[in-house]
Amino acid sequence: MAIWLEQQAADFEAQFKAFLTTKREVSEDVNAVVRDIIKDVQTRGDAALADYTLRFEKVDLNTVGLQVTEAEIDAAVAVTDPKVLDALKLAAERIEKHHARQMPKDDIYEDAIGVGLGSRWTAIEAVGLYVPGGTASYPSSVLMNAVPARVAGVPRMVMVVPAGGGSINPAVLAAARIAGVTEIYRVGGAQAVAALAYGTETIAPVAKIVGPGNAYVAAAKRQVFGTVGIDMIAGPSEVLVIADAENDPDWIAADLLAQAEHDAGAQSIVITDNAEFGRAVEAAVERQLKTLSRSETAAASWRDFGAIILVDDLQASIPLANRIAAEHLELAVADPDALMAKITNAGAIFVGRHTPEVIxxxxxxxxHVLPTARSARFSSGLGVLDFVKRTSILRLGPEQLRALGPAAITLAHSEGLDAHARSVAIRLNQES
Amino acid sequence: MAIWLEQQAADFEAQFKAFLTTKREVSEDVNAVVRDIIKDVQTRGDAALADYTLRFEKVDLNTVGLQVTEAEIDAAVAVTDPKVLDALKLAAERIEKHHARQMPKDDIYEDAIGVGLGSRWTAIEAVGLYVPGGTASYPSSVLMNAVPARVAGVPRMVMVVPAGGGSINPAVLAAARIAGVTEIYRVGGAQAVAALAYGTETIAPVAKIVGPGNAYVAAAKRQVFGTVGIDMIAGPSEVLVIADAENDPDWIAADLLAQAEHDAGAQSIVITDNAEFGRAVEAAVERQLKTLSRSETAAASWRDFGAIILVDDLQASIPLANRIAAEHLELAVADPDALMAKITNAGAIFVGRHTPEVIxxxxxxxxHVLPTARSARFSSGLGVLDFVKRTSILRLGPEQLRALGPAAITLAHSEGLDAHARSVAIRLNQES
Incomplete structure (x- = not known):
C-alpha cells in the first residue's frame, strides 16, 4: 500500500516535506575495504586483478585471460537472439542521431577591441565504462553510456564487466560491439575501477569512468575522483506521473510498476486531481503486481516508497513536481504542454498518454541515465557534454594589452598580488 | 631552484612521470569535525551559525546580524577606490559578454517518424557562492563565480563570506553588487556550507554551491554533495609556459612568479627548446623574487614545484603539454597557432607573447575558475553550463508507439523486466 497525501489536509505541507526527504538507500560503508583494493591494484597491477577476480567471481584470469577477445565477441553476437540484435541496433541508431545534436560547437571570435576569445571543445582521450554483472547487466545501459562517448569522438572506449561464474551476458558484448567499444576486460568491482584509473600492465589508464555499479563500485569511483573524472553516482530510479481522470488506470499502474520492479528502493508517484481515479490506479497496481516476475521487488518499492498525491486541480501539481524534481516525469493529461511549460526540475519529461517512460x-x-534523488534541481542526464571538455582561449596583441592592462594592474594591486601586476606592467614597459 | 628536466636524458620518461604525479597539497582530514558542524547547523540553524561565528571569527551575529544590509553594501562601495570600482565594472562587462555566448539553446524537434524529442535548458533556481575571508578574499573571484550564474538566469544568488574581525573586504561587497548577488550573509566555514545546503530560519536552502575555500569548506562541500550540486574542488594553481628563445626572459619569469605567488603549492613550468634561454629565465626569476611582496610564498612554490623542461624542438612540447594538462597554458612562441591546433588538454590557452595569463x-x-591538477583531461572551466540543467523531452502518439513499441518490448523481456514490457504492450492492446 502506497501512502496517500491530500492537498486538502491541514498538515499537507509537513507531510510532503517529510515525504521529500525520505531516504531510499542504505549506503554501506565499504570505504576502507575499497581503499585497500585500490592500493593493491596500484601496487601489483594485473596480479591483483587476477587475485580479486578468483576470490570474488571464481574466475581464473590466468586461464581465461583478462581481455575479452574478438572471437569471444563474435561468438556472443552469434548466440544473441536476432530480434534482440535488431532492437539494439535500432536503439543505437536512434541514440546516436539524437545525441549528435548535442555536440557543442567551437566559438572563436574577436571582440570590438580586437581581443581574440574562444571556447574550443575536444573529446576526452579515453573513457572507461563500468558494466555490472549478473541480473543488473543491461545491454541497453551499454548503449546509453557508450554511444554518446562515440558521438563525442572519444577514440578509446574501455569496458569492464565482471564474468560471474565465467560468463558475460552475450547481449552485453553484442551491445558493446554495436556501440563501438574498443577494449573489453573481464573484471569488475573496485578492482576494475582502480585498474581504469591507475592502469595496470594490460589496461592503460583512462581519463574518465562512467556507468552504474554496486556500493563497492560507487565507493571506488568516489575515491579515484580527481585522478580521473566520474559521472554522477546514481541512486534508485523514480517516476512521477501527473495524471487526470481520463487515463486508463491500468496504463498508469503499469508505468508505476515498470519503475518499481527495478529496485526495492525505487519510487513511483502519481499526482492526480481525482480521488476516484487515484483509487482505481491503486487497485490496478495491486492486481498487476500478482502477475509480475519481479513482483517481490516491485511490491516492496510500492509499499515503502509509492505515493498517490491528490491535488485540488492539476495546476497545483506544478510546484510539487518542481520540488520532487523527478528523474522521470510523465504528463498523462489532456493538455501536457500547458504543464510542461512550467516544469523547471525534471530529468526527462514524457509527454502525453502514449509516451510511457519505458520508451x-x-x-x-x-x-536513460538521468539525475535521481532530486538532483535534477542542479544536474542533467548523461550526454555528449559528459565526454568533451572546453578549453578557453585568449589572444591579445600589444594594442589590446595597452587597452586592458591598466585595469588588470589595478585589480592585481588591490588584491595584494604584485607579481600579477608586474607580469602585465613589464610588457607595457612600466613599473608596476 | 626549480628542477631541470632534459628530453635528451636517458631517464627523461621516468623523471617526467615522477614529476607528473608529484602531490602539491597536503589534504588535512577534517571530515569528522565538519560532519559534526553540519549536523549541528541542520539541528539548531541560526543559533549554531551564531555560535560557530563567535568562536571562529570572534563576531557576534546577534549584535551585527547575519545578513549584510543594503546600507552596509552602499558604505562598502563608497569606500572602495573608484579606480578599483571601474576596473571591476570593466571586468564584469567583459565576463558577461563572453559568457552570454555560452548560453545553450533549447533543441526541440520531430524526427522522421514523428517522434518529438528535445533538450530544454533551465536555470538552477538558487545558487550559493562561497567567498573566503582574509587575504584569500578576491573580488575578481566574486565576479568569475557570480556573473556566469546571472547570465544563466539564476534568480537567487546567495553569497556567504566570513567577517574575520568583524569586517568584510569592501571590494568584495562592491563586486557582489556589480555581479547582481541577491543576498549576502556574514558567515563562513563548514557552517556556511551547511546553511546553504540545508537552510536555516534566515537562509533558505540553495540547489548548488560554488566557490573556493579552505580544507573545511572543501570537506563540507564534498559532504553535502548530492543534497546540492557543487563545483569542482580546486587545487593549487598552475601555469605551463611554452617559450622559444625569442622571448624576453624577464617577461616569462614574471609570468612564472605571478602563478607562484598564489600559494606555496602552486606550480610554474617552462618548456623551451633553448638551454641558454632556460638559464636566463631561471636567473630572471631569482632576480625578480627579491623584490616581491609575497616573495616567501613564490620562492617556496618555485623551489618545490617549479620546473624547466628542455626539449629538442618545440613540436616535442605538445605531447608533454597534453600529459601535464595545465590549468593555464601560455604559448609564447613565434607561431602559436601551429602548437595550439595540437593541444587537446588545457584549461585555458593564452596565445602569443602579449597575452600574459594575468589578463x-x-x-x-x-x-579564471579552471581545472587544476591535470583535471583538464576530463573537465572544463566554470561557465554558464554550470548554472543550467537540461531536461530531455520525449513525445509519442499512437502511431509512433506502434512503430517503436515492439523493439522496446523485445529489449525489456531480454533484460528480464516484464513490467517494462507490459507498460508498452498494454497501450498496444496486446499481451506482453
Missing part, C-alpha cells in the same frame, strides 16, 4: 529506457533516442 | 585572471572576459 525512453530503450528506443526513444534520449538517454 | 585572464581579471579582464580578458574568459573565466
Amino acid at each position: 525512453g529506457d530503450y528506443v526513444g533516442g534520449s538517454n | 585572464g585572471d581579471y579582464v580578458g572576459g574568459s573565466n
Whole structure:
C-alpha cells in the first residue's frame, strides 16, 4: 500500500516535506575495504586483478585471460537472439542521431577591441565504462553510456564487466560491439575501477569512468575522483506521473510498476486531481503486481516508497513536481504542454498518454541515465557534454594589452598580488 | 631552484612521470569535525551559525546580524577606490559578454517518424557562492563565480563570506553588487556550507554551491554533495609556459612568479627548446623574487614545484603539454597557432607573447575558475553550463508507439523486466 497525501489536509505541507526527504538507500560503508583494493591494484597491477577476480567471481584470469577477445565477441553476437540484435541496433541508431545534436560547437571570435576569445571543445582521450554483472547487466545501459562517448569522438572506449561464474551476458558484448567499444576486460568491482584509473600492465589508464555499479563500485569511483573524472553516482530510479481522470488506470499502474520492479528502493508517484481515479490506479497496481516476475521487488518499492498525491486541480501539481524534481516525469493529461511549460526540475519529461517512460529506457533516442534523488534541481542526464571538455582561449596583441592592462594592474594591486601586476606592467614597459 | 628536466636524458620518461604525479597539497582530514558542524547547523540553524561565528571569527551575529544590509553594501562601495570600482565594472562587462555566448539553446524537434524529442535548458533556481575571508578574499573571484550564474538566469544568488574581525573586504561587497548577488550573509566555514545546503530560519536552502575555500569548506562541500550540486574542488594553481628563445626572459619569469605567488603549492613550468634561454629565465626569476611582496610564498612554490623542461624542438612540447594538462597554458612562441591546433588538454590557452595569463585572471572576459591538477583531461572551466540543467523531452502518439513499441518490448523481456514490457504492450492492446 502506497501512502496517500491530500492537498486538502491541514498538515499537507509537513507531510510532503517529510515525504521529500525520505531516504531510499542504505549506503554501506565499504570505504576502507575499497581503499585497500585500490592500493593493491596500484601496487601489483594485473596480479591483483587476477587475485580479486578468483576470490570474488571464481574466475581464473590466468586461464581465461583478462581481455575479452574478438572471437569471444563474435561468438556472443552469434548466440544473441536476432530480434534482440535488431532492437539494439535500432536503439543505437536512434541514440546516436539524437545525441549528435548535442555536440557543442567551437566559438572563436574577436571582440570590438580586437581581443581574440574562444571556447574550443575536444573529446576526452579515453573513457572507461563500468558494466555490472549478473541480473543488473543491461545491454541497453551499454548503449546509453557508450554511444554518446562515440558521438563525442572519444577514440578509446574501455569496458569492464565482471564474468560471474565465467560468463558475460552475450547481449552485453553484442551491445558493446554495436556501440563501438574498443577494449573489453573481464573484471569488475573496485578492482576494475582502480585498474581504469591507475592502469595496470594490460589496461592503460583512462581519463574518465562512467556507468552504474554496486556500493563497492560507487565507493571506488568516489575515491579515484580527481585522478580521473566520474559521472554522477546514481541512486534508485523514480517516476512521477501527473495524471487526470481520463487515463486508463491500468496504463498508469503499469508505468508505476515498470519503475518499481527495478529496485526495492525505487519510487513511483502519481499526482492526480481525482480521488476516484487515484483509487482505481491503486487497485490496478495491486492486481498487476500478482502477475509480475519481479513482483517481490516491485511490491516492496510500492509499499515503502509509492505515493498517490491528490491535488485540488492539476495546476497545483506544478510546484510539487518542481520540488520532487523527478528523474522521470510523465504528463498523462489532456493538455501536457500547458504543464510542461512550467516544469523547471525534471530529468526527462514524457509527454502525453502514449509516451510511457519505458520508451525512453530503450528506443526513444534520449538517454536513460538521468539525475535521481532530486538532483535534477542542479544536474542533467548523461550526454555528449559528459565526454568533451572546453578549453578557453585568449589572444591579445600589444594594442589590446595597452587597452586592458591598466585595469588588470589595478585589480592585481588591490588584491595584494604584485607579481600579477608586474607580469602585465613589464610588457607595457612600466613599473608596476 | 626549480628542477631541470632534459628530453635528451636517458631517464627523461621516468623523471617526467615522477614529476607528473608529484602531490602539491597536503589534504588535512577534517571530515569528522565538519560532519559534526553540519549536523549541528541542520539541528539548531541560526543559533549554531551564531555560535560557530563567535568562536571562529570572534563576531557576534546577534549584535551585527547575519545578513549584510543594503546600507552596509552602499558604505562598502563608497569606500572602495573608484579606480578599483571601474576596473571591476570593466571586468564584469567583459565576463558577461563572453559568457552570454555560452548560453545553450533549447533543441526541440520531430524526427522522421514523428517522434518529438528535445533538450530544454533551465536555470538552477538558487545558487550559493562561497567567498573566503582574509587575504584569500578576491573580488575578481566574486565576479568569475557570480556573473556566469546571472547570465544563466539564476534568480537567487546567495553569497556567504566570513567577517574575520568583524569586517568584510569592501571590494568584495562592491563586486557582489556589480555581479547582481541577491543576498549576502556574514558567515563562513563548514557552517556556511551547511546553511546553504540545508537552510536555516534566515537562509533558505540553495540547489548548488560554488566557490573556493579552505580544507573545511572543501570537506563540507564534498559532504553535502548530492543534497546540492557543487563545483569542482580546486587545487593549487598552475601555469605551463611554452617559450622559444625569442622571448624576453624577464617577461616569462614574471609570468612564472605571478602563478607562484598564489600559494606555496602552486606550480610554474617552462618548456623551451633553448638551454641558454632556460638559464636566463631561471636567473630572471631569482632576480625578480627579491623584490616581491609575497616573495616567501613564490620562492617556496618555485623551489618545490617549479620546473624547466628542455626539449629538442618545440613540436616535442605538445605531447608533454597534453600529459601535464595545465590549468593555464601560455604559448609564447613565434607561431602559436601551429602548437595550439595540437593541444587537446588545457584549461585555458593564452596565445602569443602579449597575452600574459594575468589578463585572464581579471579582464580578458574568459573565466579564471579552471581545472587544476591535470583535471583538464576530463573537465572544463566554470561557465554558464554550470548554472543550467537540461531536461530531455520525449513525445509519442499512437502511431509512433506502434512503430517503436515492439523493439522496446523485445529489449525489456531480454533484460528480464516484464513490467517494462507490459507498460508498452498494454497501450498496444496486446499481451506482453
